[in-house]
Amino acid sequence: MSEPRTSHHTEEITRLTVEWAAEILEEPEVTARDNFLDLGGHSILALRLCRYAAERFGVEYDIMTLFENDLATAAEDLATKVSAAPSNPDGRV
Amino acid sequence: MSPTVNLGISSFGFAFGEDRDVATSAGDYVDNPERVINWGFRTFHRAPDDTHATQLATEASRRALERSGTTAAELDLVVLASSDLPEYSYRDEAAALARCLGVERTQTLFLQEGCGAGVHGLYYVAASMTMQPEINRVLFIAVNRVSEFHRNRMNVVNAVLSDAAAAVVIERGRSSNRWLATEQFTEPENCDLLRVDFGGTVNPLPPQGWSSRTAPGGHEAIRARFGDDPATLQRFLRNRYRRLVEVIDHACARAGLGREDLTHLIYLNDSATSINAVAEPLGIPLEHTNAELAPDHGHMGAADQLVSFGQLLERGELSSGDIVVLCGISTERWSATLLRV
Numbered sequence: 001m002s003e004p005r006t007s008h009h010t011e012e013i014t015r016l017t018v019e020w021a022a023e024i025l026e027e028p029e030v031t032a033r034d035n036f037l038d039l040g041g042h043s044i045l046a047l048r049l050c051r052y053a054a055e056r057f058g059v060e061y062d063i064m065t066l067f068e069n070d071l072a073t074a075a076e077d078l079a080t081k082v083s084a085a086p087s088n089p090d091g092r093v
Numbered sequence: 094m095s096p097t098v099n100l101g102i103s104s105f106g107f108a109f110g111e112d113r114d115v116a117t118s119a120g121d122y123v124d125n126p127e128r129v130i131n132w133g134f135r136t137f138h139r140a141p142d143d144t145h146a147t148q149l150a151t152e153a154s155r156r157a158l159e160r161s162g163t164t165a166a167e168l169d170l171v172v173l174a175s176s177d178l179p180e181y182s183y184r185d186e187a188a189a190l191a192r193c194l195g196v197e198r199t200q201t202l203f204l205q206e207g208c209g210a211g212v213h214g215l216y217y218v219a220a221s222m223t224m225q226p227e228i229n230r231v232l233f234i235a236v237n238r239v240s241e242f243h244r245n246r247m248n249v250v251n252a253v254l255s256d257a258a259a260a261v262v263i264e265r266g267r268s269s270n271r272w273l274a275t276e277q278f279t280e281p282e283n284c285d286l287l288r289v290d291f292g293g294t295v296n297p298l299p300p301q302g303w304s305s306r307t308a309p310g311g312h313e314a315i316r317a318r319f320g321d322d323p324a325t326l327q328r329f330l331r332n333r334y335r336r337l338v339e340v341i342d343h344a345c346a347r348a349g350l351g352r353e354d355l356t357h358l359i360y361l362n363d364s365a366t367s368i369n370a371v372a373e374p375l376g377i378p379l380e381h382t383n384a385e386l387a388p389d390h391g392h393m394g395a396a397d398q399l400v401s402f403g404q405l406l407e408r409g410e411l412s413s414g415d416i417v418v419l420c421g422i423s424t425e426r427w428s429a430t431l432l433r434v
Contacts, residue, residue: 037312040131042251043330044370050327062323063330064316 009082013057014075020052021071032072041066057082098223100231101267102432104163105403106156107396108149110140110238110256115391122247122306129247133364137246137391140256145180146238151193153258154234158194161262165195169228170221172202174210176394176423178240178292190234200228207423208361209277211235211259211395215419215430216275218263231263237394241305243289248310250287252363255391259399269413270406270432274347276340277428283329284425286314334370336427341375341418344429352376355431356415359401361422362387371420397421402432 014032022030025039036046046067050060059081066074115134119126140149150173158165171194173187180186187203202217204210214233222228236258239246246254263272291299309317319326337360345351358377360368365384372382383401393400398419405411411434420429 038125038128038131040128040133040364042132042364042367044334044364044367047327047330060327063326064320064323067312068316 010076010079013079013082014072016052016056017049017061017071017075017078020049024048024052030071032075033070035068035070036066036074053078057085059085098219098265098272099268100219100222100263100265100272102261102270102272103264103267104157104161104262105399105406106153106158106160106260107400107403108152108156108258109390110138110144110149112136113139115253119247122245129253132251132253133388134253134391135388137253137255138257138393139246140238144238144256146175146177146236146258147180147186147189147193149238149256149258150175150190150234150236150260153236153260154190154194154232157232157260157262161264163230163232163262166197167230168194168196168199168232169225170200170202170218170231171196172204172214172218172231172233174204174206174214174233174235174395176205176208176210176235176237176396178243178289179205194232196232206426208237208392208394208397209421209423209426209428211398212419212421212430213275213277213426213428214395215263215272216277219272219275222263222265229265232260233263234258234260235395235399237396239394243292243305245305245308245310248312250311250392251367252361252392255362255393257390257393257396257400259393259396259403261399261403270434273350273416273431273433274344275428275430276343276347277426278336278340278343279426280332280336281425283318286318287311287424333422337371337420337422337429338374340427341371341420341429344418344431348431350416350431354416355418357381357405357411357417359383359398359405359417359419362390362392362397362401375418395421398430406434 018030024045046063054060061074061078065077116130119129171191173190187201191201204214218231238256239254352375358372360371368382368384369379386401415434417432
């Protein structure tokens with residue numbers, strides 16, 4: 001049996017989220033368990049992360065989720081939005 | 094275009110609270126010091142408990158007056174901009190400063206619009222000098238002295254709040270550091286965002302046991318205002334920077350200049366990334382901003398921009414003819430002032 005499609009999405013989006021956060025924060029040691037604000041993130045960097053997501057998926061992170069949770073949770077929330085986006089009927093990542 | 098009024102800054106004077114190391118002090122203010130340390134500030138200034146805004150402003154003023162060879166009696170106007178709580182209710186803080194300086198029977202003005210007052214306050218100086226030809230010498234002071242009872246200096250915004258004053262003597266007919274234009278506008282919708290709920294007429298006193306150390310900070314205020322409305326939050330955050338560029342464009346138009354004429358940008362003391370978010374659309378390189386100075390001061394409220402301008406001049410990083418834009422945000426008020434070195 002193949003894995004549910006959304007778990008692939010979440011995995012890939014989490015990987016990208018960590019990669020983007022590391023680039024934006026200039027912090028190579030970022031993990032999915034880190035919080036964006038604890039790493040020195042702030043509003044303008046969050047907006048840049050949102051722009052990356054919008055360019056790739058057509059939807060953006062929820063900034064409060066990004067501020068108040070770890071990157072994995074923000075990625076999971078984004079994956080849900082990607083799957084639900086009307087412009088992405090196949091739920092492709 | 095601005096009406097023709099020829100005025101410029103002839104001297105600067107600064108006063109700082111004691112230098113404190115952010116990394117070793119953050120734990121005294123917040124439970125997650127790493128977050129504060131990662132903002133990138135090295136030092137902030139904390140005034141001793143018995144040193145308040147008037148003392149800082151007086152010290153900075155005396156230095157500025159001494160450097161320009163001006164006596165208190167020669168001043169025609171004293172404008173004080175203060176970005177934290179006044180020392181007392183029902184008192185004119187500008188009058189208190191004038192008394193400390195020995196200024197008698199002279200016009201004074203007290204501005205309280207927050208951190209941007211050190212930028213847009215120069216408009217009121219220029220306007221007064223335009224309307225009153227007899228005003229030749231003005232003392233303008235921007236001061237920030239955090240009331241730690243009311244505010245936790247490490248959890249209001251993403252910058253460590255700092256205690257300092259910057260004073261400048263402004264003279265009619267001075268061609269260097271010449272004022273060119275000031276523009277400002279207000280969008281009032283979110284003017285409550287950073288308010289302190291206690292100490293005014295609505296709630297004169299805090300509840301028993303209330304402490305700024307444990308009270309909700311700026312992040313909680315953002316959540317309360319925008320937590321259920323991510324689209325509005327995005328728009329609010331984006332507009333902070335868009336509006337800055339917009340008000341700078343307005344100031345350029347007022348001065349008959351274009352963005353390409355701007356050589357330096359001095360924003361409030363924020364992270365380099367945030368300063369760059371303002372500078373980049375204007376084509377100003379980060380090296381021509383206050384990004385390098387900010388980590389050694391923290392956010393000194395209304396005093397940021399004049400401290401940076403004076404220090405860039407002292408360091409020889411500005412040349413005659415450079416066009417410098419000072420810009421800032423109070424809560425929902427954007428302002429920009431252009432100066433020609």
